[in-house]
Each structure stands twice: as C-alpha cells, then as structure tokens.
Amino acid sequence: MNDKNFKALPIQLSNKLIAEIKEGNSLFQQPVKENGMPAFVKPINPITGKGYSAMNALILGMQRHDDPRWMSADAARYAGNWVKKDEKGTLIEFPKTSDIQAIRTAEGKVIKDDAGVTQTKTVEFDKPQRGQAFLFNGSQLKDMQPLDEFIAKQDEGQTLSPNERAAKLIEDSKAVIIHGGQEAYYDKQRDAIFMPEPEHFENETKYFQAAIHQLAHWTGHESRLNRPMEGKFGSLDYAREEMRAAVAAILIGGELKLGHNFGQQAAYMNNFAKILKDEPFEIAKATRDAQKISNLLLGTTQKREQKQAPEAVGFQKGDEIAYQDTTYKVLETYKTKSIKVEDADGTRKVLKPEYGLYKSLLDAKANPREPEMVLEEEQGQSQEQGQNQKIGR
Known part of the structure; x- marks a missing residue:
C-alpha cells in the first residue's frame, strides 16, 4: 500500500459515493435492487458470526451482493473455501494495536532458531494504527455452504x-x-x-x-x-x-x-x-x-x-470473544463470576467482574461487532446556533 497514487480508504469511499449520487443509484437513492432484494445487506463474517464496523459495512454493502458473507482469502482457505478465478477483493480498514515482527540483531539481521525458523516478537503500538485487508464475498468463493441454508441457520430462534x-x-x-x-x-x-x-x-x-x-x-x-x-x-x-x-x-x-x-x-x-x-x-x-x-x-x-434469555448472559468456558484487535478465549469460569482468559498472543489473565476489560468483553459478547477505527477529532467544527x-x- 505504498503506491504514491493510492488514496486513503475514506477518500476512495467518498469518491465512489459521489459518483453513485450523480448517477442516482446510491444506497440513499435506491434502497431496493432491480431483483427486489434490499440494496444493503448486512455484511457478516461466517466463521466468527460477527459483523463489521460501520465504514467497512458501508463499503462492503455498496458492492450490492445478495450474499452477506465476507472473508479474507486466507480465512476462506482455512475454512476450506477458495477464491474463484479473476475475482477482486474489497479493501477494508481496521485498528491494529500490535504487530508481530521479526527479532533482529543490532546490525539488523533476522534471528532464526536451529530449525531455521525466524524468531518473532509482538510489538505494542502507542496508538492504534490502520490495518488493511481485502475481503471476498461468499458469491466470489468456491465450496461455500448454500446461501439459503446459511440464512436459515442464522434466523434460527428469531420468532419476530x-x-x-x-x-x-x-x-x-x-x-x-x-x-x-x-x-x-x-x-x-x-x-x-x-x-x-x-x-x-x-x-x-x-x-x-x-x-x-x-x-x-x-x-x-x-x-x-x-x-x-x-x-x-x-x-x-x-x-x-x-x-x-x-x-x-x-x-x-x-x-x-x-x-x-x-x-x-x-x-x-x-x-x-x-x-x-x-x-x-x-x-x-x-x-x-x-x-x-x-x-x-x-x-x-x-x-x-438478554433479560428474557438468562442463558445468553455471562461467560462460558470455551467462549471466543473478538475485542479490539485480538480474540479472547475463556479458559475457566469461577463461582465468583471471575474468568481466566487467553488472548491471541497467548497472554493469560484472571478478570474479576469489576474490571473494565471484564465488562467490555461481556458487552462485546452480547453485541459482537468489529471495533471502529478511532480517528483524531478535527478542530473547527461549526458551533453556529x-x-x-x-x-x-
């Protein structure tokens, strides 16, 4: 993404919206497609069952696919699916608070173990940085579960x-x-x-x-x-x-x-x-x-x-909860309601109900969403009454 001609994602999104507004076919102007389906279908990761943050959801929804499922090529491959020939991915952004980097000597040489495997370390960022990924829609992938079966399973238990x-x-x-x-x-x-x-x-x-x-x-x-x-x-x-x-x-x-x-x-x-x-x-x-x-x-x-369904409240052993830029797995639950968790880097800790992270994970479990990129506020907003x-x- 170091191409000098590459435009920041919000600029790309703005340009596309402007073009669609001029053509009269933006999501604001045409809420229903010619096939009678809604113009916007909520994007979802079929592996985690989680949605995407607002800007990413808008970007993905503007592709006008009837299939709500979106994955990266790597995630699809791990799930036994493959990107079809000549299909192009859709770029999204997400906040990264850490990165895995190679360990190097003072001279900058990569350090490897006896088996020749590069040694790595996790570097924590002072401020969230922009991570980027190309996602592919379910209609762009091979060997996907039939869409009607996926949607039927999604709607299980929804009586309204x-x-x-x-x-x-x-x-x-x-x-x-x-x-x-x-x-x-x-x-x-x-x-x-x-x-x-x-x-x-x-x-x-x-x-x-x-x-x-x-x-x-x-x-x-x-x-x-x-x-x-x-x-x-x-x-x-x-x-x-x-x-x-x-x-x-x-x-x-x-x-x-x-x-x-x-x-x-x-x-x-x-x-x-x-x-x-x-x-x-x-x-x-x-x-x-x-x-x-x-x-x-x-x-x-x-x-x-949730109040009507107590079984949905609280943590269970084996829960995997996406929060910020990592996923926490619940290893143990205790009678005191405290839990032991492990993040994606293997760090383990015990969280008590009064801890902020405990409450955040409980909320993230109840309302699973991709975290939103935090942008610096620009000054000078009009306060005119x-x-x-x-x-x-």
Whole structure:
C-alpha cells in the first residue's frame, strides 16, 4: 500500500459515493435492487458470526451482493473455501494495536532458531494504527455452504418478523412519538418525534423505516449522544446530521432485515456530494457516529432480549470473544463470576467482574461487532446556533 497514487480508504469511499449520487443509484437513492432484494445487506463474517464496523459495512454493502458473507482469502482457505478465478477483493480498514515482527540483531539481521525458523516478537503500538485487508464475498468463493441454508441457520430462534423487531426497537427506546400532520421529523426543543399517521404510508414497513430514521436523529439529543444539530434546513451542517441518520438507518435496517428508505433524499443529495468532495474524511466521522447511533438503538433491544434469555448472559468456558484487535478465549469460569482468559498472543489473565476489560468483553459478547477505527477529532467544527428545531424533514 505504498503506491504514491493510492488514496486513503475514506477518500476512495467518498469518491465512489459521489459518483453513485450523480448517477442516482446510491444506497440513499435506491434502497431496493432491480431483483427486489434490499440494496444493503448486512455484511457478516461466517466463521466468527460477527459483523463489521460501520465504514467497512458501508463499503462492503455498496458492492450490492445478495450474499452477506465476507472473508479474507486466507480465512476462506482455512475454512476450506477458495477464491474463484479473476475475482477482486474489497479493501477494508481496521485498528491494529500490535504487530508481530521479526527479532533482529543490532546490525539488523533476522534471528532464526536451529530449525531455521525466524524468531518473532509482538510489538505494542502507542496508538492504534490502520490495518488493511481485502475481503471476498461468499458469491466470489468456491465450496461455500448454500446461501439459503446459511440464512436459515442464522434466523434460527428469531420468532419476530422484521416489522415486529422494528416495533420493539421503537418501543424499547422510550422515545416520545406524536402522530398527526404530513411531515416526519424530530423536534429537538421538545425532544419528540412527529410522524404522520401509519395509514398515511404505503405500507407498514415504510412507516417503520421512516420512524427509525427519525429515531436516529432523536439519539443526537444532549441527554443521549449529544451531536451538533443546530444547522438550518438546507445548510451543510443540517446535511451532516442527515448523513449520519441516513447511514444509521441503513445499518439498522440491515440488522433487522427491514431495509431502509431515505424518503426525502432528493433534498440532500447535492449537499451530500459537496461535503464528500470538499471534506472526504467526513464520511469516516459520519460512519463512526452512525455506529454509535445503531449501537445505542440496537443495544437497547438486545439488552432487553438478554433479560428474557438468562442463558445468553455471562461467560462460558470455551467462549471466543473478538475485542479490539485480538480474540479472547475463556479458559475457566469461577463461582465468583471471575474468568481466566487467553488472548491471541497467548497472554493469560484472571478478570474479576469489576474490571473494565471484564465488562467490555461481556458487552462485546452480547453485541459482537468489529471495533471502529478511532480517528483524531478535527478542530473547527461549526458551533453556529440555528433557529430551526425541526430535524430530518
């Protein structure tokens, strides 16, 4: 990746989004493909069963595959699958906090053992660095489990329909929703969502899609995620918030298998394209915020589901939990609820329930997701106060 012509991944993503917006076929504009399938299918690693972080999920979802499964060539090979001839991978990024490097002498010569094997060491980074990988979709791989079998197994135990899951998510949020009128919007001053009556919509799914989009705006209130939401309608600051809500609705719709529908997209596309052109790294910030939105809304539902299923709470011997840049395996569980774990480097430790890592692993087990790259905050964000309290019209 040292090619001078290589562009950073957020720039690549921004350029592709701009091109699709101009063609009118972006995920914001065309939520359903010609074959009737959702334009965005939630990407998943079929080996670990885990999803991908928001920016990576958007990148993979923009490939428009019906198959949700994605793996690296190496992971596929270990699983007994192979990349088909002439298939090209899709680049993603992930945070690396350590690296395995060869041990060298003072003169820089690699040290090998008696068998000629290079000796290595694990180097910890002061700050997370960008790791990159090329992933291949299940449709690009040989000898994969039939897709319908994989999806059927994925859906085992799920008794609720997508619309029922959406209704539960909305109910669990405890957001105030007032029905009536012709507009769907969030009023920050009143901290309430205003929605037309359900019968105003083409069908029940369209109603829930619109409600979830407004619920994404609702998370920005100062008592929740506290995002800047003061831009006037039609302004670039207003469009930034719309971009975050739109991406979050795509992620949540993919999770619930509800799909998404950015009903007022035409009003924002020019501003979306301008932001992505002038500030291509804004997409990294927008997807990071969208991840927080979806985590908050989906987490509320998942935590309630966990209370209804006590067997899903806590650790079990043999659990393998992806967290940060490594995987922790639970070696032992104790009556005190403490656990002994081993990370991918072979480091073992005992964690007590009051430890931060213990709580983080418990949350990662309940809400398995690829960690999001932490980007440095850019200074100078507009703090201008606007008069319009309607958001997401």
